[in-house]
Amino acid sequence: MPRPKREEQFANSEICIVHAVQRCVRRAFLAGVDRESGKDYSFRKEWIRRRMEALASVFGIDVLSYAVMSNHLHVILRNRPDVVASWSDGEVAIRWLRVFPGRRMEEHLAEPTEHEVKTLAGNAERIAEIRQRMSDISWFMRSLAEPISRMANKQDECTGRFWEGRFKAQRIVDEAGLLACSMYVDLNPVRAAMASDPEKAPHTSAFDRIQAGHGKQIDSAAFDLKAVPTEEAAKQIRETPVDELRAKQKAKKRNPTGKRIRRDAWLAPLTLSPEKLSTDAELNRDGLRASDKGFLHVSIRDYLRLLRWTAKQGIAEASEKLPKSLATTLSQIGIDASMWRDLVWEWQRYFGKSICVGSPAAMRQDAERCGKHHYSGQAAASACFT
Template sequence: MPKARKAQISLEDTPYYHCVSRCVRRAYLCGQDKLTGISYEHRRQWVQDRIHFLSQTFAIDVCAYAVMSNHTHLVLHIHKALSDSWDTEEVIHRWHRLHKGTLLSHQFLNPVQRQHMPESQMATLEETIEVWRQRLTDISWFMRSLNEYIAREANREDECTGRFWEGRFKSQALLDEAALAACMAYVDLNPIRAGIAKTPEQSDHTSIQYRINAARAGKTPQYLTPFVGSHNDDRPHGLPFQLADYLALVDITGRAIAPDKRGAIDGSVPAMLQRINITPMQWQELTTQFEDCFHHAAGSESYLEAYRHRHKLKRLRDINSAIKLLG
């Protein structure tokens, strides 16, 4: 029996999650339909723009993404401390970017009307604000705001109605740094594995291309979680790796797994693999078969055992993959 969504996403386990949504219709989300010859490539920009917009609205960071022809991949980080820091006005402004809000929320934003709001209305509004704050920290609401928007736009363009996605998105908990790094690389390398790009910088509508372009311009990607190295640094919020190490590792991995090549990562073990204690052979399998190796959660054996005990599961079929690839 499938696990309830609230059981799949829990800050007690990890703030990092890999989310996948797949298109249900024969018509493509993006790409070109070979039967009709119609191109849907422009929809990739719809998805990318929406992801960037939501990253600035929710208290959820986007670590990686890839917009493919009939599905999307995202690696997300729940930034609860950020939502806790928002005052009432900030929560309202963010929620109003997505929804109309209520009469009380609009009155509150008007300084004159706010002065005349009785305590009973303020108490009602505060209850509503806490609901909105929780939703703006909820991956399910993030994915809903992404997928419903794209479905409406695609249905309007196709002049049809009905379901556009296979159902609710699939999610995987990323329990440790090694699982996080491998999953991010797996997502960033999707176009190369699919044979639609030869290098990371040519992988359109992916986070790796966006990061590379920003790095070339000497900038930090505005819509992505920054790399900060160790969490012990002065900047504790961000990905626990060095950007240069990650870009170099993805580049090397992309050359090894390109469809027209059958190679492996040669030479000395890249610095980042040493950092997360994974061999090149393990890394190569993780970045090509991550979704096959892990299902509900990914991490080393000890993290998966803790996850199993917390959720009172009799067993986890991913334990063998953890021992083999993240031991």
């Protein structure tokens, strides 16, 4: 059966949460150690992570969780049209030009100028179209996938596809489904036997949050959202050799803003703030992410405790009893604590073929919204939820 149309799953005009999966063509190990050639392409995982970090600084989309694997990646995204609506036309223009500078001549080595930003911002029809795209999950994934593909093909001196096709999308419809999906994503390297525990699984959101808790900092990949004065750009082009301009541009790509940040500062905070209203956009003012809004009614401490406990439960026969406090947390969210290990470790059995993730009641409600009777996996997942 063909995959559903994107507009049937989510719209850029409404806030929703989506689990996206993008696979390499033929499931080849194009971002890990290739089994056939023995070549190690693991460094490309950092390409992908940095590109996600950069896009998080300009799109109206929160990155909640992610895991970059050897032949595919998982990312949980929340689009934020409410955040994009708060941006001025000038802000929308500079953000768009950072990601899509457009076709230029050799002088494209210069940064977007104030004149270019002002010209684009003055085109009301074009800005309205761009504003919609800035909270569109499909445009985020496109902006992530295409540059990585070009870089890999250039390095391999080849042409053709790097990614298998369009990404798979699952709409997450309640907090119970979001907690389970986030845990499933963070534990992907552990499930694949690539790491023994979350602390040893780089290129995952869990690793970033753990490292940040230890004070780890990194060079920020966020885009610089300041346009270059037009006269200054023209002077650089006239007086600076092209090779020197290229070298400066390459150096700036490593750290566009010159900032050092906490390793997880570009990710959405995990815990929802009890002091904030659910309608509060909680805009981020540091230019690192769309907003400061959390996504779970769980503390980072309890989330990591549950993550570590779940990571140890790979062998059912060796499973330990879930601590009472964590079992209570799961029950409050609507998950049967006795089925938690099974839900996360056997995720594919329950939601592998589903386009919707959540408790059966929430899935049923969303199916009705789309004019359907039910979703695949809805009946099987009922055993895991209260």
